[in-house]
Amino acid sequence: MHLAYPAVLAALLFSVGLYGVLARRNAILVLMSVELMLNAVNLNLVAFDVWLRDTLHAGQALTLFVIVVAAAEIGIGLAIVLLVYRNRGSSDVDRLTDLAEHGPHDPHDPQGEGDGPSAPEEKAEAAA
Amino acid sequence: MNVAAAHPGFLSPTGVEIVFVLVGVATLAAAVVSVTTKQLVHAALWLVVALGGVAVEYLLLTAEFIAWVQVLIYVGSVVVLVLFGLMLTKAPIGRSPDADSGNRIAALAVAVAAAGTLVWVVVDAFRSTWIDVDGAPQGSTKVTGEILFRHWVLPFEALSVLLLAALVGAIVLSRKQSRQQPGER
Numbered sequence: 001m002h003l004a005y006p007a008v009l010a011a012l013l014f015s016v017g018l019y020g021v022l023a024r025r026n027a028i029l030v031l032m033s034v035e036l037m038l039n040a041v042n043l044n045l046v047a048f049d050v051w052l053r054d055t056l057h058a059g060q061a062l063t064l065f066v067i068v069v070a071a072a073e074i075g076i077g078l079a080i081v082l083l084v085y086r087n088r089g090s091s092d093v094d095r096l097t098d099l100a101e102h103g104p105h106d107p108h109d110p111q112g113e114g115d116g117p118s119a120p121e122e123k124a125e126a127a128a
Numbered sequence: 129m130n131v132a133a134a135h136p137g138f139l140s141p142t143g144v145e146i147v148f149v150l151v152g153v154a155t156l157a158a159a160v161v162s163v164t165t166k167q168l169v170h171a172a173l174w175l176v177v178a179l180g181g182v183a184v185e186y187l188l189l190t191a192e193f194i195a196w197v198q199v200l201i202y203v204g205s206v207v208v209l210v211l212f213g214l215m216l217t218k219a220p221i222g223r224s225p226d227a228d229s230g231n232r233i234a235a236l237a238v239a240v241a242a243a244g245t246l247v248w249v250v251v252d253a254f255r256s257t258w259i260d261v262d263g264a265p266q267g268s269t270k271v272t273g274e275i276l277f278r279h280w281v282l283p284f285e286a287l288s289v290l291l292l293a294a295l296v297g298a299i300v301l302s303r304k305q306s307r308q309q310p311g312e313r
Contacts, residue, residue: 009152011247015239017159019235023228033163035179042182046191050189050190053260074210079301082302093229
């Protein structure tokens with residue numbers, strides 16, 4: 001098999017995951033896109049391991065380790081997202097801007113007048 | 129017969145290569161739908177198709193054990209965990225118009241630039257490199273078990289400790305703290 005096939009597929013999968021990480025708003029969908037990127041890396045690792053015929057099979061061992069670390073990551077990540085949702089009533093990553101510095105003309109200011117009254121509503125909705 | 133149509137070449141693909149490309153197209157399409165669909169639960173279900181396609185690609189690359197681990201861990205547990213997360217955060221069933229944030233155009237530009245650069249570099253670097261998938265399987269369960277428990281035992285055990293720590297951490301994080309804040313869930 002030509003090595004370019006798995007390598008190109010991995011590059012494209014990685015780019016799709018990159019788009020998902022940057023464009024998605026829900027934190028859980030961002031985590032899903034991270035999984036896609038990790039899978040692209042795993043595909044590269046397996047393809048190059050089979051190509052090089054490594055006697056230690058370091059690529060496949062590292063693939064298994066990446067899968068395990070990804071499972072741990074998604075467990076912790078989902079726990080954190082649940083905690084954020086429980087505390088703030090939303091898991092949208094672009095609303096978690098408490099640490100951001102807001103300029104005077106920033107339209108996404110959650111502490112401003114426009115968004116102020118809606119926050120308690122959402123919290124009540126989340127608690128219901 | 130010219131050089132391009134000689135046996136290892138683009139114009140004479142083997143059956144494995146044809147299957148690889150077909151499954152790759154399906155995988156990529158499922159991944160694209162998964163990151164662009166407006167229905168959050170459908171995104172998780174399309175992720176199953178994409179991850180299953182990657183498992184089939186592992187099988188075609190003769191990495192059999194990794195393929196089944198992929199099916200078990202990713203399709204079996206990670207996607208179920210993601211679905212649980214979506215349900216627990218009360219994700220809307222049906223179309224949600226605000227699934228994408230405002231920087232879609234910038235994200236698309238970055239992704240297209242990354243894809244172009246990576247594909248160009250990879251094709252340029254490996255245009256005359258072939259994988260020999262006809263020999264002995266490189267990733268059968270016997271081979272993987274031998275290398276994992278002969279050469280990689282220490283990282284394996286360290287990872288089990290990491291998984292335990294992650295498990296305890298997830299439990300601690302998601303436990304309801306009723307004693308500290310009586311009114312809050």
